[in-house]
Amino acid sequence: MQSAWSDRVRGTVRPPRGVWVTACLVLLLTLALANSTVTANWVPDSSSLTLVALGAGLLFGLAALIRPLPAGVALLVGLLAAPLVAVWASHGALVHAHPSDPGDLLGLARAWWPRVLSGDAALDNVSYLYLLNLGFWLIGGWLAWCSLRWRQPLLGVAPGAVVFAGNLLNFPDQQNGYVLSFLILTLSLLLWSTYQRSLESAGRRQVRLSGDARWDFWESGVLVLVGLVLLGLFLPPLSTTDRTIDLQNSAFRGWADLQERLNHPVPLGAGAATGNSIGFTSDVRMGGPIQRTSGVVFTYKFDNANGGPAYFRGLNLSRTGRGPTGPEWKYNEIVQPSVPIAKDTAISYAESYQEQAQAGVRIQMLKPPGAAQDVIFYTGQLQKLDRAAVAHSSRGYGQPIPSRGLYTLDRLSGLDGQGGSGSYHVNTTYSTAGEDQLRAAGTDYPAWLEPYRAFSNAYQPSQAATLPTQGYRRPEVLQRIAQLAQQVTAGKTNPYDQAQAIEAYLRSTYTYTLSPPSPGPDDPLDYFLFTGKQGYCEYFASAMGDMLRSLGLPTRLVNGYGPGTYDEKLDRFVVKESDAHTWVEVYFPSYGWIPFEPTPDGQYFPIQRAGAGAGCAPGSIACDPNAVGAGNGGLGSTPRIAPGLLDPNLNGVAGTGGAGASRLPAASPLLLLLLALFLALGLLFLSRYLRPGTADGAWSRTRRLAALAGIRGSPGETPLEFGRRLAREMPEAAGPAGRLADRFTLAAYAPRQLAEAAEDAALEAWLELRPLLLRRLKDRLTRRRVAYSA
Incomplete structure (x- = not known):
């Protein structure tokens, strides 16, 4: 064969x-x-x-x-x-x-x-x-x-x-x-x-x-395709729970760890941490392209309504200097003697602040960050912890710790072998100060804040609290940064408006990307601000931090995690490695450290404050009274939103996409998919229409297709007369047209026995006539299109 x-x-x-x-x-x-x-x-x-x-x-x-x-x-x-x-x-x-x-x-x-x-x-x-x-x-x-x-x-x-x-x-x-x-x-x-x-x-x-057998096959295929797509669109997910949380010790988790390390390899063998996450770092490096990974780090749940920003603090970064990739903000290792924190004991601070609200949060740390395995994360300012820990403070750079308490808590470490892992509960406070209060806070800064205001030669702190910034950035770069900050804040008369102006400038002028252009031998921040204008959160936070310090405002950066996403099945928020984040905090007398968000990635938005007068950021928990964790109005929590939603401050650029690429709204792919489905359903309807089951249906379709092809029936014309005229105007269709007219007449008007016998013959004649009519219709449409174009 x-x-x-x-x-x-x-x-x-x-x-x-x-x-x-x-x-x-x-x-x-x-x-x-x-x-x-x-x-x-x-x-x-x-x-x-x-x-x-x-x-x-x-x-x-x-x-x-x-x-x-x-x-x-x-x-x-x-x-x-x-x-x-x-x-x-x-x-x-x-x-x-x-x-x-x-x-x-x-x-x-x-x-x-x-x-x-x-x-x-x-x-x-x-x-x-x-x-x-x-x-x-x-x-x-x-x-x-x-x-x-x-x-x-x-x-x-x-x-x-x-x-x-x-x-x-x-x-x-x-x-x-x-x-x-x-x-x-x-x-x-x-x-x-x-x-x-x-x-x-x-x-x-x-x-x-037969031709109809072929139609039947493809009809079934298109129906299966449409059904498959509709199932994917409208059925709920099989599970809305991130099952990796329940499979921490399984082989699946080990395989996931291996996949995540493809772009972040760690040494294998003795001493290597296999139960730690990546993404979080102890400094702010402005390096090359980075890859987000999706491993779960921890879950959390607030005790009650929380109106503060759900930013989980890990390390306060106040020191600037040289790092492996150049100038960078760092966690200050020059710390005072650590302060033990007893279990369920209120922490004593050297300063008390106005307009504070309290919150409680239960955290389940599943995979501590490999860069800081001992760190205990929390929101706002820590008040109490249900386990013993150690507080590290770098305030003052050599000034003695006041007997009345800590000025700042820059790192909270767990004790013994547990470190920062496991479940713990923290009580914290967060600021509810409004814009008008922050504008009126003034600049009467205490002496211990002098290091947070130093910007090399651009600002001279008091001799007693000199910050070691030698070798941070070249003088000409510092000067350019200071000049830019002065231009952006021109006409702003108070620190809050200055900070807000710099935040808005960075969000509206620069583009978020995970693959920033290489600065080559240039200073990475200088290249970002004046040439490349593309980067990720470390770039935006470093830029805002340097610009604020050039104005003499007490500033620090914070490395931690964003709010993550809410899981309905768990009734908890899930924070992943991709939620690792860096943001900016500015000190205001009487109100303490206030966070700002300069990163325009489509997932983090300016933090809403009382009296802001602006609408809530998309996705803000605090703006939705029905959302889990919603708090007092106006104080925005900023959880992640659906990918692809546009931030109005980004000139049409959102999400974690490539360098400056415009992104369509999230609804566009759905609309295109629905359009494709309607087109497929239209083709199914057309295929059924062209396959009648009776002689009467075949004849009615013949007259309609002939009319569309330019051969219209006359009033009072009999089927046999129309069949003969169709045969004259379409000689190639003379045979099937004549047979169809003859058999339809018998099926319509002859006795029942003769009509049933003529039914099948009429449908066979229609199968021969149908492609000829369609070809005639196509030729007519083509001629019209050519004539119209001419």
């Missing part, structure tokens, strides 16, 4: 009918899988995956169509080519990461083999880029081979589907389009392959499929 894959026609080998459609679907599906992984950005500079996967699809697809080529030989050659192609695709990154390595293939193999044996390769991102290129060569090739040679597309899709699921679980942002593409392309490939096999099976059995 002749092969189903090739027909010999005049000495040539012709691919089977429909193979090009299969090939196109395979390449489109490969493209969607590769681009989804590039968007997930498991490893930086992974755009080569698309080219590698498409190349594999083309090569394996061509090999699959050459039937004389043995399958074993083709697969073996493709498998042997995989490591070579991966080296070619990763060569630039390999050389950039290790400039001293030889550039030839054999030299690279010799250089990397000891790293693989010693385990160092597991700590190098470029090795993961190599593995991704290797994997996508195999994924693209396997999909093409299974679909075009073995005719088993489901088997071919399986490896790519596993990778795609990993992308969605770990990096769900910007994946909606790929989800829709994957669903449609996968189902289309499966339907098309099944349809082609049905045609071949019918051909081998010498069975002729």
